[in-house]
Amino acid sequence: MSIQAKAMQVAAKVVPADVQIKGLRVLHNTKRKLGLTKTPPVFVESLVPDVSTLALEDIDVSNPFLVRQGQSEAYFKRLRQECPVHYAKDTPFGPFWSITRHEDIKFVDKHHELFSAEPLILMGDIQGVQPELFIAMDPPKHDEQRMAVQGVVAPKNLLELEGLIRERVAEVLDNLPLDTPFDWVSKVSIELTTRMLATLFDYPYERRADLVRWSDIIAASPEATGGPSNDDNFFQAAADMVKAFSTLWWEKKARLDAGAEPSFDLISLLLSNKDTKDMVKNPMEFFGNLGLLIIGGNDTTRNSMSGGVYALHKFPEQFAKLKANHSLIPNMVSEIIRWQTPLAYMRRIAKTDVELNGQTIRKGDKVIMWYSSGNRDEDVFEDAHKLIIDRKNARNHIAFGFGVHRCMGNRLAEMQLRILWEEILQRFDNIEVVEEPEIVQSNWVRGYSRMMVKLTPLS
Amino acid sequence: MGKVTFIEHNGTAHEVELEYGQPLMQIAVDNMVPGIDADCGGECACGTCHVIVADEWIGKTGQAGDDEKQMLDMTPEKAPSSRLACQIVASEELDGLVVRLPEFQM
C-alpha cells in the first residue's frame, strides 16, 4: 500500500471519503503551482502524418487522434509487419513498448509473473490520486477481490436478468423516432448501458445519468489516455462518485445489519464478503473498484452497440446475411466486439528482463498490449479489417484480454448485445448511418460520441 | 484410438473418438461437442474449456496445475475435479474417460 493510501485509511476514520478526495485536489493543485508535479498535457488535434513517411523509431501510436483520423489501421499494420515489438522513446506518455501481434499479446497477458498490472493499466499515470482497483493488481490480492464481486455477473445470475434486460431494450427501441434521423449513441447505446449499470448497482434509477457522466470524465483524463478532461472535472467527478456510493453503501449496510436479506447487487455482494466488507474505509480502493465496474461496464458495451450499427452500415452484405439468418447473432456479437475492440490496450510493467520476438524488454519498462492491433492480425483473422458475421474464429478475438484479468463482464456484454440485435431484427429492416460518426479523442477508448441514423421499420 | 464421453449439463452424452496426442479441448471442438468455447485456442488463458472429470478418472488425468487452478478459480462452477480441457492430452491410459461439462463457460 502506498503512503498516500495508508494516510487516507487513517483519515477515513474521521473524514468522509469524498472530502478526502477533494483534499487531494487542493494538495495536487498546490504541488502543481509550486512546480512539484508536471502540468498535464493538452492535446490539440493536428493532421496525423502518413505512417509510410516516418522512420520506424518515430512512430508514435499514443496519439489520441489516430482512430478519429482513420490512421490506426495503417500504423499498426506497419508495426505488425516490420517491428511487432516496438519501442517508442519519446512520447507525451514517456517511453513504452508496443506489442502488436495476437500471439505476443497473449503471451504478455498470460504471464502476470513477468508483467505486472500495477499500479495502473492506462498509458499514462494519473497524478495526485492512486486509485486501487483489481484490474491493476497482481495475484494474490487481485484474485481475492475479483472473487468477491464476480458472482454478480456469473452466467447463472445473468439468466435471471435476461427478461429484465429484454424489457428495457424493447422499451428503448419502441420509443425511437421512425420519421427523422436521431443520434444512436445517446438515444440507444448510452441509454441501455446506463439502465443496465443502474440495475447492477441498484443505483437510484432516476439518477442513472450520473453514472455515465462520471465514467466519461474519469476515462478521459489527458495524462492517462490523451482525452479532453481537466483536473478539476476529474477530482469533482471522483468525489461526487465516492460520495454517492458511500451513501448507498451505508444505507445498504444499515439494512443488512438490521437483518434484511441481502439484495442481489454489487454493493450488497461486497458487503457480504469478508475480504471486501470494509472496502469503504479505504477510499482509494473504494473509488478504484467501483470506478472499474462503472467504466468497465459503460464505455465498452456502449461503443460495441454503436460499433455494430456502424460496421453493418459499412458492410451491408453482412446485414443482408444477418436478416436471412438470425441464428448468426451470437457469432456476430463476438465479431462486432473483435471489429470494434472498444478498449485499445491494457498496460503492463516488466518485472524482469524479458526477450520477446527478438527484442529485450528491460525490467521496469512500460509495455502496451494493443488488443486493437491483435484483432487485426492477418495471421489469425483473414481480411481482418472486414466485419464477417459468420467468421469461424470470431471468438478467438482478444478484446476481452486473456489470463487472470480476462474481462469479468464478458458474458454480460455478450448477452446485452445479443438481446439488442434480436430485438432490432424484430422491428427494423435497416439502420442507415446518415453521416460519418464522431469519434472519441483517446488512445484507449475506441468509440463514438455521436452517430446520426435513420430507421426503416419492417414492412 | 480410444473413446471419450462428454456429458452436457442437461445430461446429453457425446461419445467420440479419443485421438491420442491431441488435447481434449481439440477433440471436443473437432467433434462439435457443444459447450466448449475455447476462446484462447488452448493456452490456458481463457477458462472457457472447463470440464469436470468423473471422480474415478481424476487419478489418471491428474489434478489441475497452478496456472490452470488460477483460471478455474474464476468460475463459480468449479468442482474438486475441474480441469481445463486444453491442458489434458489424450493417451491410451485415458481410453474410456468420462467428463461432465459445466452449465456455463465463464
Ligand code: HEM
Ligand atoms: C464489449 C465489452 C467489454 C470489453 C471489450 C471489455 C474489455 C476488457 C478488457 C480488455 C479487460 C482487461 C483484460 C486483461 O487485462 O487481460 C477487462 C477487464 C475487466 N472488465 Fe471488461 N470489457 C467489456 C465489458 C465489461 C462489462 C459489461 C463489465 C461489467 C461488469 C466489465 C468489467 C470488467 C472488470 C471488472 C475487469 C477486470 C477484471 C480483472 O482484472 O480481473 N467489462 N475488460
Ligand code: FES
Ligand atoms: S482453451 Fe482457453 S483455457 Fe483452454
